[in-house]
Amino acid sequence: MEKAVDQNLSRLFADLDTGVLLDLGIILAVAAVLIVSTQKALPWLANRLRGRRRYLLLALVPLLRLIIIVGAFLFMVPKIIEPSFQNMVAVLGSLGLALGFALKDYASSLVAGIVAIGEAPYRNGDWVEIDGIYGEVTHVGMRALSLVTPDDNLVTIPHLKLWSGAISNANNGSPQLQCTADFHLHPAHDAAGVLAALQDVALTSPYLAFDQPIAVVAQEQPWGTRYRLRAYPIDARQQFRFTTDLTVRGKAELRRLGITFAASSTAPDPEPTAG
Incomplete structure (x- = not known):
């Protein structure tokens, strides 16, 4: 029985002589160089581009790495295992079972x-x-x-x-990413004036993408009115600067118009005094 097992193993694996080992080493080295090169070169090039081209180039990094790994595996397997249908089924089945449990x-x-x-x-x-x-x-x-x-x-x-x-x-x-600036106002105010003022605030921002829509959404709350100014910056990485710009200049413009902001009514009750 041991002889039969040895014979099956000998039929499964190819002879690993010096030439085969050298070929395996070359395949691994080429794959490693290609992976490192793509992971460094493509992001370096993408960071010098703008808009959709930058995102498309960055999206190629994991795809190219997967192609390189699969290609290296396909080149190495025939050199280690005798390329027969029975051998490939046995190896891949054993590999999948081991990964599934361990x-x-x-x-x-x-x-x-x-x-x-x-x-x-x-x-x-x-x-x-x-x-x-x-x-x-x-x-x-x-x-x-x-x-x-x-x-x-x-x-x-x-x-x-x-x-x-x-x-x-x-x-x-x-590259388009919607940003939102919130404003909480006292209910006694001119709503039409607020809408126009917030629209102007967005239109005068240096970060605004003019080809994208601007929206101001109002919603009544028990404590007052919440306004949400929604617009798009030129680049998604500018979102926090853009939101800050909208918030600071929007607040200043509303104060200039004499509009009162809503006050919080959730202050804790005073603790009882001893006596």
Whole structure:
């Protein structure tokens, strides 16, 4: 029986002589150089572009890495294993079974990573919110993605979240990203004047993308009226400067018009005094 097992193994694997080992080393070296080159060259070039071309170039990074890895694997397998149908079925079946039991979550993240590259719920350069974490996607790996938050924190999130959680994408591969500035006003005011003033505030912002719409939405609340000024900056990375500009200049313009802001009515009750 041991002889039969040895014979099966000998039929499964090819002879690993010096030439085969040299070929494997060359394949690995070429794949590593190509991956490192694309991960450094494409983001460097993309950061010197603007608009949609920057996002399209950044989105190529994970796709090219996946192509390189799959290509290297396809070149290496025939050199290690005798290329027969039975051998390939046996090896791939054993590999899948081992990954399924030993690395279930990791394998699930890898599969989700491949799905993420295909379906593109997020790409490099997108601003997304996952599990309450908001930031710009800077890297989409095979197992996880990396994003940088507005506080400049690098957060790594496994693609496994794709199966179980909602993913909010603010710009979805586009340079256009809607920003909102909130204003809470006392109910006694001229609503038409407020709408016109906030429209002018948006139109005079140096960050405004003029080819995108501007909207002012009003909503009555028990404490007053909430206005939401919605507009688009020229570049998604300007969103916080744009929102700050709208808020500061909008507040100044409303005060100039003599409009009173709503006061909070949620102050805590005074503590009882002893006596």
